[in-house]
Amino acid sequence: MSKIYELTVEAVEAGDIITYHPMKLANALRIKDVNRLAVETSVMGDKALVTIYPNDPLARVILTDPQMLVMDERGRVWIGRYHNGRPSLLRLYDPASGSAQRLLLFGTTGAGKSTAGQIVLAAMKRSGIAVLYADLKGGQSAPEAYGQTGPGADGNVAWRVTTQEGTMAQLRTTWLTMMDRQERYARLGRSKFLRGRPDPLIYQIVDEANRLLEKGAPYRDEATFYIKDIGRTGRSLGVGIGLFAQAGHLEEMGGSDTLRAMLKEGEVILLRWTSSMMKQLVTDGLLPAGQVLAPIPKYAGEVDLVSQFDEEHTDDDRPGTQGTAYNVNGRYPTSKMRFWNIGSPVPTEGLDPMILDLYGPGAPPEIEEAAWDLIGDAYCQRLDGMEAYRAVFPEPEEDEDGEGGGGKKKGGGAKTAASPVPASPPKPRARTLRDRIQAVLDAHDDPLDALQILELVNADGGREVKLGSVRNTLTAIRN
Numbered sequence: 001m002s003k004i005y006e007l008t009v010e011a012v013e014a015g016d017i018i019t020y021h022p023m024k025l026a027n028a029l030r031i032k033d034v035n036r037l038a039v040e041t042s043v044m045g046d047k048a049l050v051t052i053y054p055n056d057p058l059a060r061v062i063l064t065d066p067q068m069l070v071m072d073e074r075g076r077v078w079i080g081r082y083h084n085g086r087p088s089l090l091r092l093y094d095p096a097s098g099s100a101q102r103l104l105l106f107g108t109t110g111a112g113k114s115t116a117g118q119i120v121l122a123a124m125k126r127s128g129i130a131v132l133y134a135d136l137k138g139g140q141s142a143p144e145a146y147g148q149t150g151p152g153a154d155g156n157v158a159w160r161v162t163t164q165e166g167t168m169a170q171l172r173t174t175w176l177t178m179m180d181r182q183e184r185y186a187r188l189g190r191s192k193f194l195r196g197r198p199d200p201l202i203y204q205i206v207d208e209a210n211r212l213l214e215k216g217a218p219y220r221d222e223a224t225f226y227i228k229d230i231g232r233t234g235r236s237l238g239v240g241i242g243l244f245a246q247a248g249h250l251e252e253m254g255g256s257d258t259l260r261a262m263l264k265e266g267e268v269i270l271l272r273w274t275s276s277m278m279k280q281l282v283t284d285g286l287l288p289a290g291q292v293l294a295p296i297p298k299y300a301g302e303v304d305l306v307s308q309f310d311e312e313h314t315d316d317d318r319p320g321t322q323g324t325a326y327n328v329n330g331r332y333p334t335s336k337m338r339f340w341n342i343g344s345p346v347p348t349e350g351l352d353p354m355i356l357d358l359y360g361p362g363a364p365p366e367i368e369e370a371a372w373d374l375i376g377d378a379y380c381q382r383l384d385g386m387e388a389y390r391a392v393f394p395e396p397e398e399d400e401d402g403e404g405g406g407g408k409k410k411g412g413g414a415k416t417a418a419s420p421v422p423a424s425p426p427k428p429r430a431r432t433l434r435d436r437i438q439a440v441l442d443a444h445d446d447p448l449d450a451l452q453i454l455e456l457v458n459a460d461g462g463r464e465v466k467l468g469s470v471r472n473t474l475t476a477i478r479n
Contacts (some may be wrong), residue, residue, distance in 0.1 A: 007050040008047070009049075035056040066358055080119075093195055097235075102269050110322065118355055119140055121205070130158045136208035137162075139162040170204060173379050193238035270293070302320050324338045
């Protein structure tokens with residue numbers, strides 16, 4: 001079969017909603033490869049368009065010109081295409097409301113999330129967006145985002161970090177920039193963000209965000225605060241936020257309440273997902289009523305039953321479906337789309353030159369200089385790890401008993417002291433002597449005397465303490 005067939009289906013009774021099972025439908029139409037079948041349902045769910053292709057229409061989606069990644073006048077970038085050749089567009093800015101967007105990109109391991117993320121990051125650079133990028137896969141998700149190696153080389157994002165501490169510093173920096181804009185725009189009487197007048201659009205991107213927000217993560221509560229506040233307040237200030245994450249369960253992303261508003265109102269892209277993720281998206285009402293998303297298989301192509309006596313059969317590799325996704329808030333939410341096929345055809349030694357070319361030449365856009373004095377050294381020196389964390393979260397000095405002291409601060413955070421802070425600032429509490437002693441007690445079932453506890457506490461890598469401090473803290477714990 002070399003023709004394309006298109007069928008229009010309507011519900012029999014008024015008020016009925018068309019439902020279907022993708023595999024059963026393919027079987028009824030005698031189609032062995034479900035990727036040859038595309039189904040679109042209407043908003044009301046009473047009509048559907050069924051298209052049958054001679055082969056997988058999304059097998060190859062070629063980016064012919066990197067300029068296609070540049071934001072259009074409606075604030076959208078072209079990230080791939082649908083089965084029918086129409087563009088799949090991702091909105092990063094809404095000129096009508098003057099607002100940045102919330103972006104969520106979900107996908108299981110091997111679904112093409114890293115490649116999709118590279119396309120989004122490259123589009124942001126080409127569109128003049130200042131990006132603060134946290135790669136919590138140790139820098140492995142998008143190494144090209146850091147740019148060329150060597151002295152004096154420019155990166156492709158304004159600031160990249162690879163640690164949870166660096167991510168917290170970025171979130172705090174983005175939040176401070178947002179608060180600075182809020183104060184400046186209020187003085188100017190501006191209620192909407194005007195792109196490039198004079199400030200750039202900013203996006204805080206957290207890749208592998210599940211590592212930051214999962215249960216037991218060290219900064220989960222603090223990160224959740226900043227993500228929620230940036231998502232809620234930053235839109236009208238030209239500060240957007242994007243999370244790239246493994247598609248597991250929303251409770252592993254800071255709690256489902258954290259992301260529900262972002263999912264309902266933001267830009268959501270689903271690569272291949274887990275069944276638990278899809279179940280929650282449906283039961284929480286995050287997908288419109290009546291919408292059905294056909295599962296994305298790991299491999300494309302037809303699968304035949306092969307007899308053990310068929311000696312002439314050759315077991316050829318089937319093509320993967322990496323990059324196939326649903327643009328849930330796009331024009332065709334129930335139709336599969338595929339991100340552009342980018343990069344070298346085989347893995348390269350070091351940075352991929354084809355992906356580097358995707359970002360384009362030149363230095364990336366940066367946060368406006370008007371905020372540099374406020375946000376301080378973490379951004380200006382592009383710090384990472386604890387060095388970045390301490391620059392924006394200065395720790396209180398400890399007294400002799402190991403407890404937090406008064407207002408004296410240490411670390412490189414002098415410039416952040418005058419910044420606005422939330423009513424209940426989510427700064428992590430410094431690890432006190434009481435915490436250290438309690439950790440020793442929890443780790444030992446046998447009774448310990450004060451001298452043994454002193455020895456174990458001083459061996460934990462923290463500041464050395466004296467026997468009197470240990471005894472005073474033990475008395476406090478006992479009381």
